[in-house]
Amino acid sequence: MQQIMLLIQYTLVYASVLTLVALGGCYSERSGVINIGLEGIMVMGALGGALVLGCISPDLPGIVIFLAAVLAAIVFGMLFSLLLGVAAINFKADQTLAGTAMNMLGLALATVIVKALNIAASGGSNNSAEIAYTATREKLLLAQGTEFSMFMILTAIILAAAYVLLYKTRFGLRLMACGEHPQAANSVGISVAKMRYAGVLISGALGGIGGLVYITAGVSKANFEVGVAGFGFLALAVMIFGQWKPHRIVLAALLFGVFRALANVNNGFDFLTALNLPQPVYNMLPYIISLIVLAFTSKNSHAPKAEGIPYDKSTR
Amino acid sequence: MELKTSVGSEAKQNASEYAIEMLNITKRFPGIVANDNITLRLKKGEIHALLGENGAGKSTLMSVLFGLYQPEEGVIKKDGKEVKINDPNDANALGIGMVHQHFKLVEIFSVLDNIILGVEPNTAGFLKKQEAREKVVALSERYGLRIDPDAKIADITVGMQQRTEILKMLYRDNEILIFDEPTAVLTPQEIDELMQIMRNLAAEGKSILFISHKLNEILAVADRCTVLRKGKYIGTVDIKGTTKEELSRMMVGRDVEFVVPKKESTPGEVLFKAENLSVASKAHKGLAVKNVSFEVRAGEIVCIAGIDGNGQTELVYGITGLEPLESGKLFMAGRDKNGKDIPLSEITHLPIRKRSKLGMSHIPEDRHKHGLVLDYSLEYNFILQTYFEPRFTSGAGFLKTKAIREYADGLIEQFDVRSGQGAITTTRSMSGGNQQKAIIAREVDKRPKLLVAVQPARGLDVGAIEGVHRRLIEQRDAGNAVLLISLELDEVMNLSDRILVMYEGEIVGQPDPKTTTVQELGLYMAGAKREKNGEAN
Amino acid sequence: METKSVQKDKNFFQKLLAHPGFRSFAAALACILIGLLIGYIVLLIINPSHAGEGMSTILKNFMTRNSEKLRLKSLGNTLVKTAPLLLCSLSILFAYKAGLFNIGAAGQYVLGAGAALYCALALNMPWYVCLLAAVLAGAVFGAISGALKAYLNVNEVISCIMLNWISLYTVNSVLKDFCPVGYKDTFTLVSKNPSAMLPTLGLDGIFGNSSVTIAIPISILIAVAIWIILTKTKFGYEIKATGYNRNAAKYCGMREKQNIILTMVIAGSLAGLAAALLFLSDFSQWDINQSSVPTMGFNGIAASFLGGLHPLGAIFSAYFIQHITDGGASLDTRFYPVQIADLISAIIIYLCGFVLFIKLKMLKASGGIPQKRPDMEADIKHDAENKKGGDK
Missing domain, CATH: 3.40.50.300 (P-loop containing nucleotide triphosphate hydrolases)
Structure with a gap:
C-alpha cells in the first residue's frame, strides 16, 4: 500500500515535469519552431531555481520561496530560449542544429557557473557542480514526507491556462496559424516573427519550470554535470504522443510518468520483484516505451504543417 | 481603422x-x-x-x-x-483585399476561424465567435456565397475554399x-x-x-x-x-496559333492497359481512384481530363509505382535491356525502376517535388533516371564524369535548355520553363514506349507551351503511347486523340474530341453527366 | 573589421569570396573566433586575474609541456582522441548528406565501446574481432533509427536520443562484471587481454606514447574514403539525391527507404568504430557508473559542422575541437571548471547554425548574388516543405 502511494507520488511528480515541458514544446511547435533544445532549457531553468533555493532563507514562508524559485526558473528558461528564437526566427538557422547546440550549451554553461560559484565560495577547494537545498525544498512540500508539492498545483493551473490560451483566445488562434500556414497569417497582418518569438519564449518559461520541478523530484540537491537525463526529449515524445494538444499531452505524460516512477520504486512490488528484472531495465523503461509509442504514433502524426521551416516574408 | x-x-x-x-x-x-x-x-x-x-x-x-x-x-x-x-x-x-491563386487558408481551422483570423472580435483577448458567426452568415447570404462556417478547410471543396477567401475580404469591408x-x-x-x-x-x-x-x-x-x-x-x-x-x-507580341497542327492518329497495338485500378487517397480515408480501366495504344494521345483533385494524381502515382495499388492490374508492353520488344505483360508489382527500364517515362505533376533535385547541377539531373547505366557508372560504382558531361551538353543543345553555366548550373537557379524543358528532355530521351505526362505545360508561357505540345505529338507520331493528364480544357481539346473524364475517382465519360464541346466536358467534369457504362473501351 | 580590408583590395577579396571553399573556411574561422572570444569573456568573469593564462592553456594544449618528449607524448594523447572524434563527425556528416541528423552517434559510440570491450574482456578476442563487433553494434543501432524513420516516420533525432540512453544503461550493466574489485573503471586491456590492443606499427615509438596506434591513420583513410564515396560514386549520388529531395529520389526509382537505412547503418558503423579505436588503444577504460552519455558523439556534431560538412575539413576541425578540449582539461581547477572547453565547443556548434547566413553575406560581398526573383524563392520554400514532408 505504502509502495502504491509512493508510486502515485512519483508518477505525479514526473508527469508534472513532462506535462510542463511538453506543453512548452507544444507552444513552440504550434508557432512553427521545432524546439529540440528543451533539455538545455530545462537545465537552465533548474539552475535558476536551484540558485534561489540554495541561497534564499528557509525561514521565509513556503509560498514566497516557491514563487521566487519559479520566477527564477522562468527568467532563466526564457532568456536561454532566446538563443533558439534568434537563430530560428531571425537567422533562419537549422533548428535541429541550434537546439542540439543549446542542449550542450545549457549543460556546459550550468556546470561552469555552478562550479565557478563553488570554487569562488570555497577558495578553490570545492569544484563540484552541486547545489544543495534540503531545507528550502521541504517548505515547498504540501505534506512533509511525501512528494506532493506546490508544483503539482502549479502544473494543473498551467495546464488549464495552456488549454484556454490555445483554443479560446485570439493569441492562440494566431499562434496556431503561424505554425500551420505562416503565409496565411502574414497575409492578414499577423507578424509571424512576433508570434514565433512568443511561442519560443513560452516554451522557455515552461521548460524552465519543468527543469526546476525535475531537480526537486525526490532529491534535495542538483548535480549539474548530469543535467536532466534526457527528460527534455522524453517530453518531446510526450508531445508527439499527445498530438500537440494540451488535453492529450497530460494523459501521455501520466503514462510516461508511471514508467519513470517505476525506476524509483519497483523494488516494493511483489510481482515486479518476482520478475527479477535488473535495475537498468527499469532505468531504460521510459526510453524504450517512448520508442515504441513513437513507432506507433508517428506515421499519422499531425505535426504543425510549417514547423521547422524558416518563414521568409518574400515567399508568400 | x-x-x-x-x-x-x-x-x-x-x-x-x-x-x-x-x-x-x-x-x-x-x-x-x-x-x-x-x-x-x-x-x-x-x-x-x-x-x-x-x-x-x-x-x-x-x-x-x-x-x-x-x-x-x-x-x-x-x-x-x-x-x-x-x-x-x-x-x-x-x-485592398486579395484572393490568392494558392489560397491562404489554414487547413485545420474552420471556415469561420479563417475568415476572422487577424481581425478577431474579442473581449480582452477572448474570442467572441458568436458575433463573428452572425456577421459571416449575413454576408454570405447577401452575396450568395454558400459556405458552412463550422466545416474544416481540409474537408471542403475548392469552390467553397474560394468563397471563404472572398468572405475574408468582405468581412474586412474591403x-x-x-x-x-x-x-x-x-x-x-x-x-x-x-x-x-x-x-x-x-x-x-x-x-x-x-x-x-x-x-x-x-x-x-x-x-x-x-x-x-x-x-x-x-x-x-x-x-x-x-x-x-x-x-x-x-x-x-505576335500571332499565336491556338492549335498545334497534328495529323490524324493511327492507333496500333495496345501498349498499356489498366484493369479495375483502385488507389487509396492521400487526403482522406477511402479510395481516390475507384475501379478504373482503360488502355492506351501505340500512336495515340489519351487524355485524362478533370478538375484537380478528382483522383488524377493518385492514378498517376499508381501507374508509375509511386504508391501501391489497392487493387487492380497494370499491363505494359516494353523493351528489355537489349532493346528487344517485350509484349504486353503484367507490371502491377514492378518497382518504379523496373517500370522505367521497361520504357515508361513520367513527366511529373510537380517538377520541384518529384521532377528535379534542385540542388544538383543540370547534368546530374539529366541522369536522374539513368545514372546507374554502364554508360554513366563504371563496374566499380564510380560515376563517369566525362560521359555525363558529354551527354548533358548533347541534351542542352538538342532541347534548347538555357541556363547560366550550362551543364554545371545548379537547377535551382534556372527558370521554370527551362527546368521543365530539362525534365522533358530527360524523359523523352529515354525513348519511352509509354510517356505519362502530367500537366506538362503547367506554369509555362505560350511559346513554351507550343514547344511542349509539339514534343508530345512527336512521341505519338513515333508510334509510342502518350497518357496526358491535364486540367486545361484547351490542352485537352487540342491534343487528345481520346478523352477520358475523371470525376471523384471514376471515369465518367469518354467524349469524342472531334465532336465534344467545352460545355459537355464541363458537365462530365462536374459530375453532372455520366455515361451509362463508366468503363473505357 | 573584415569589410574594411575588403574595401582596400576589392577585386582580390571578391575573388576569394566567390570561391565556395574559401567561404566555408572563413565562416568556420569566424565561428571559432567568436566562440573563443566568448570563452575568454567567461574566463574574465569567473576570475579576471588568471583569464589570459587560462586562455593560453586552452589554446596551447600540449605546447605547455616542459620537454620535447612530453610535448610529443601529449600531442599523441590528443591525436588518440582525435581519431574517434573524427569518425563521429564523419558519421554525422554522412547522415546529414542524406538529410538525417544522426545525434545518435553518441549512443552508437557507447554501444560500440560496450561491444569492443565485451569481446576483449569477456570473450578474450583479438583486436580485429573486437573492432568488427563494435562496428556491427553501432550499425545495428543505426539501422533501428533508420528503419523507424523510413517505415514509421519516427523523427530520427528523438529515436536517436532514446537509443542513446538505452545504450548507456545497457553497456553500464553489461560491463559491470569486468572491473577490478572496488573500481568503477573496466580492466585495462594490457592487464587482461593484450591481443585486443590495436597494432601500433611503430607509431607508439615515434610519439613515446603506447596509446598511439593505427587508429590515427585508419581514421584519416576513412575520411578520404567517405569523401570519395560522396563525390565520385553512384552510391554517393543516390545518398545526396535522397538528402536533397527524397521525393525525387523515389520518383526516379532509388530505393529511398533502403537508402535511409543503409545511410544510418554506415553512420552507426562509423560511430561504433570510433569507440573501438579509442578503447582498443587502451587509452581509457569504461566507467560503469557514468550517468550521462559520453560527449564524444556530440562533439562530433561540432566537428562536422565546423568542417563545413566536408570529410576532409572534418580532419582539421576534429583536431581543433579535441585540441581545445584537452587544453581545457589542463586548466587549473583551483580557478576554473574544465567544462569551459565544452562551453566553447557548444558555442561553436551554435554559431555553426549561422554559417549559411554568413556564407550568404559573403556571397553578396563578392558581388555574386544570385538573381533574386520571387519565383525562385518560392522554389526554396517549396523545397523545404518537401524535405520535411518526407516519405509520405
Whole structure:
C-alpha cells in the first residue's frame, strides 16, 4: 500500500515535469519552431531555481520561496530560449542544429557557473557542480514526507491556462496559424516573427519550470554535470504522443510518468520483484516505451504543417 | 481603422473616378526590370482584367500594391490621393483585399476561424465567435456565397475554399478586391458561378481587379483590360471593342496559333492497359481512384481530363509505382535491356525502376517535388533516371564524369535548355520553363514506349507551351503511347486523340474530341453527366 | 573589421569570396573566433586575474609541456582522441548528406565501446574481432533509427536520443562484471587481454606514447574514403539525391527507404568504430557508473559542422575541437571548471547554425548574388516543405 502511494507520488511528480515541458514544446511547435533544445532549457531553468533555493532563507514562508524559485526558473528558461528564437526566427538557422547546440550549451554553461560559484565560495577547494537545498525544498512540500508539492498545483493551473490560451483566445488562434500556414497569417497582418518569438519564449518559461520541478523530484540537491537525463526529449515524445494538444499531452505524460516512477520504486512490488528484472531495465523503461509509442504514433502524426521551416516574408 | 475612416471621408470629397491608380511603377531586381514604367488604373465599380504571361510582371505589380516591394519609381493613389503602402497591413487598412491563386487558408481551422483570423472580435483577448458567426452568415447570404462556417478547410471543396477567401475580404469591408488567377481550380460551371459573384460584387460598388491569362474569361466578365508583357506596359483596352486575337497579340507580341497542327492518329497495338485500378487517397480515408480501366495504344494521345483533385494524381502515382495499388492490374508492353520488344505483360508489382527500364517515362505533376533535385547541377539531373547505366557508372560504382558531361551538353543543345553555366548550373537557379524543358528532355530521351505526362505545360508561357505540345505529338507520331493528364480544357481539346473524364475517382465519360464541346466536358467534369457504362473501351 | 580590408583590395577579396571553399573556411574561422572570444569573456568573469593564462592553456594544449618528449607524448594523447572524434563527425556528416541528423552517434559510440570491450574482456578476442563487433553494434543501432524513420516516420533525432540512453544503461550493466574489485573503471586491456590492443606499427615509438596506434591513420583513410564515396560514386549520388529531395529520389526509382537505412547503418558503423579505436588503444577504460552519455558523439556534431560538412575539413576541425578540449582539461581547477572547453565547443556548434547566413553575406560581398526573383524563392520554400514532408 505504502509502495502504491509512493508510486502515485512519483508518477505525479514526473508527469508534472513532462506535462510542463511538453506543453512548452507544444507552444513552440504550434508557432512553427521545432524546439529540440528543451533539455538545455530545462537545465537552465533548474539552475535558476536551484540558485534561489540554495541561497534564499528557509525561514521565509513556503509560498514566497516557491514563487521566487519559479520566477527564477522562468527568467532563466526564457532568456536561454532566446538563443533558439534568434537563430530560428531571425537567422533562419537549422533548428535541429541550434537546439542540439543549446542542449550542450545549457549543460556546459550550468556546470561552469555552478562550479565557478563553488570554487569562488570555497577558495578553490570545492569544484563540484552541486547545489544543495534540503531545507528550502521541504517548505515547498504540501505534506512533509511525501512528494506532493506546490508544483503539482502549479502544473494543473498551467495546464488549464495552456488549454484556454490555445483554443479560446485570439493569441492562440494566431499562434496556431503561424505554425500551420505562416503565409496565411502574414497575409492578414499577423507578424509571424512576433508570434514565433512568443511561442519560443513560452516554451522557455515552461521548460524552465519543468527543469526546476525535475531537480526537486525526490532529491534535495542538483548535480549539474548530469543535467536532466534526457527528460527534455522524453517530453518531446510526450508531445508527439499527445498530438500537440494540451488535453492529450497530460494523459501521455501520466503514462510516461508511471514508467519513470517505476525506476524509483519497483523494488516494493511483489510481482515486479518476482520478475527479477535488473535495475537498468527499469532505468531504460521510459526510453524504450517512448520508442515504441513513437513507432506507433508517428506515421499519422499531425505535426504543425510549417514547423521547422524558416518563414521568409518574400515567399508568400 | 483610423486610417481607413479618414481616407474614406476624403474620398467623398475628392470623388475621384478611380479607386486605385498605380502610376508609372518601375521595380528592378538585380539583372531584371520586373516592372518597367507600368500604369494601372482601376475605376470604381468596374471589373478590370490584368493580362499577361507568366513572368510578365503581374505578381510583382501586385506585390508592390500590397507593400511587399517598394517600387524604385512611381506612385500609388487611392481615390485620387497619393498613399504610401509599406506592408500588407497598410494595404488592408486601405481596403485592398486579395484572393490568392494558392489560397491562404489554414487547413485545420474552420471556415469561420479563417475568415476572422487577424481581425478577431474579442473581449480582452477572448474570442467572441458568436458575433463573428452572425456577421459571416449575413454576408454570405447577401452575396450568395454558400459556405458552412463550422466545416474544416481540409474537408471542403475548392469552390467553397474560394468563397471563404472572398468572405475574408468582405468581412474586412474591403472595397478593392483582387482575384489572382481564380479559375484555375474550378469547373466550367463553378467558373460561371464565380463570374456571377464577381458581377454581383461590382454591382454592389466593389472594384475588382481580375488577374488572368485566360482570354475567354476576360472577355466574358471584364469591363476593361490592362496588358503586360515582359515587365512592360502594353496598353489598356475596353473589352467591348476588342477581340480574343487582339488581346493575345498584345499579350504574346505576335500571332499565336491556338492549335498545334497534328495529323490524324493511327492507333496500333495496345501498349498499356489498366484493369479495375483502385488507389487509396492521400487526403482522406477511402479510395481516390475507384475501379478504373482503360488502355492506351501505340500512336495515340489519351487524355485524362478533370478538375484537380478528382483522383488524377493518385492514378498517376499508381501507374508509375509511386504508391501501391489497392487493387487492380497494370499491363505494359516494353523493351528489355537489349532493346528487344517485350509484349504486353503484367507490371502491377514492378518497382518504379523496373517500370522505367521497361520504357515508361513520367513527366511529373510537380517538377520541384518529384521532377528535379534542385540542388544538383543540370547534368546530374539529366541522369536522374539513368545514372546507374554502364554508360554513366563504371563496374566499380564510380560515376563517369566525362560521359555525363558529354551527354548533358548533347541534351542542352538538342532541347534548347538555357541556363547560366550550362551543364554545371545548379537547377535551382534556372527558370521554370527551362527546368521543365530539362525534365522533358530527360524523359523523352529515354525513348519511352509509354510517356505519362502530367500537366506538362503547367506554369509555362505560350511559346513554351507550343514547344511542349509539339514534343508530345512527336512521341505519338513515333508510334509510342502518350497518357496526358491535364486540367486545361484547351490542352485537352487540342491534343487528345481520346478523352477520358475523371470525376471523384471514376471515369465518367469518354467524349469524342472531334465532336465534344467545352460545355459537355464541363458537365462530365462536374459530375453532372455520366455515361451509362463508366468503363473505357 | 573584415569589410574594411575588403574595401582596400576589392577585386582580390571578391575573388576569394566567390570561391565556395574559401567561404566555408572563413565562416568556420569566424565561428571559432567568436566562440573563443566568448570563452575568454567567461574566463574574465569567473576570475579576471588568471583569464589570459587560462586562455593560453586552452589554446596551447600540449605546447605547455616542459620537454620535447612530453610535448610529443601529449600531442599523441590528443591525436588518440582525435581519431574517434573524427569518425563521429564523419558519421554525422554522412547522415546529414542524406538529410538525417544522426545525434545518435553518441549512443552508437557507447554501444560500440560496450561491444569492443565485451569481446576483449569477456570473450578474450583479438583486436580485429573486437573492432568488427563494435562496428556491427553501432550499425545495428543505426539501422533501428533508420528503419523507424523510413517505415514509421519516427523523427530520427528523438529515436536517436532514446537509443542513446538505452545504450548507456545497457553497456553500464553489461560491463559491470569486468572491473577490478572496488573500481568503477573496466580492466585495462594490457592487464587482461593484450591481443585486443590495436597494432601500433611503430607509431607508439615515434610519439613515446603506447596509446598511439593505427587508429590515427585508419581514421584519416576513412575520411578520404567517405569523401570519395560522396563525390565520385553512384552510391554517393543516390545518398545526396535522397538528402536533397527524397521525393525525387523515389520518383526516379532509388530505393529511398533502403537508402535511409543503409545511410544510418554506415553512420552507426562509423560511430561504433570510433569507440573501438579509442578503447582498443587502451587509452581509457569504461566507467560503469557514468550517468550521462559520453560527449564524444556530440562533439562530433561540432566537428562536422565546423568542417563545413566536408570529410576532409572534418580532419582539421576534429583536431581543433579535441585540441581545445584537452587544453581545457589542463586548466587549473583551483580557478576554473574544465567544462569551459565544452562551453566553447557548444558555442561553436551554435554559431555553426549561422554559417549559411554568413556564407550568404559573403556571397553578396563578392558581388555574386544570385538573381533574386520571387519565383525562385518560392522554389526554396517549396523545397523545404518537401524535405520535411518526407516519405509520405
